[in-house]
Amino acid sequence: MSELTKRQHLAIEAVARHFSATWENGSEDSPDAYVMVAGKRVAVEITAIKQRIGERGDLAKPRLRFDRVALGFVGGLQASLRKFVPDGQTVILTITAPIRLPAKTAAALEHKIRFCLARPPAQMEVNERIHGNEIRARIVKGVSTQTSKVIGFVHNPDSDPHVLFRLTQSLLQHIGAAAGERAPKNFTGDRWLVIANEDGLSHIDTYRHIYSQLSIPTDFKKILILLAGGRVETLTG
Secondary structure: OOOOOHHHHHHHHHHHHHOOOEEEEOOOOOOOEEEEEOOEEEEEEEEEOOOOOOOOOOOOOOOEOOOHHHHHHHHHHHHHHHHHOOOOEEEEEEEEOOOOOHHHHHHHHHHHHHHHHHOOOOOOEEEEEEOOEEEEEEEEEOOOOOOOOEEEEEEOOOOOHHHHHHHHHHHHHHHHHHHOOOOOOOOOOOEEEEEEOOOOOOOHHHHHHHHHHHOOOOOOOEEEEEEHHHEEEEEEO
């Protein structure tokens, strides 16, 4: 890349400060930048999320649920639906807790999503109330064929599911695109990915939970996120 954008420049400077490292621009047919960390030269790709992930009223941390019922509900839907989701598509779904009738709710939701997937073209959105639970689902197209077919979240009723949708789609898009980039020629060192998202949530555990469900294969040794105030957090690695 010949020249960094302003957001990329700020991101690599923040990463260099975080690791007490020096950095230099990449050049044509190379990564966006290089950093020198502990005597090792690391190739860094930088991607910036341009849209706001959260607005003034929804920047609060999503209150996700990880109890046995919640995890079992999401895991069961992932197992039953993945064979019906075409390659290159992902279903993102959210459901409010508590789930009082998990088996009946899962069966009804599976039927609804399968019906949507079968319609030509597939309906993109589901917004239903099933057995007392508010459920939303979205079919996302154009993702990596190796990405998870179903991504699900159980959250408290006072959390805004739209934040989860926007953040999940942004990570799918930006990590997926970066994963498709080739490594620099004649470079055998580590590669890192930096995601600049200063306008997004400040809660790194939410990003990590979402990332854990994406299953996007990459050769990045680290994936870092730049959050508000220039704070650098490790997503993985």
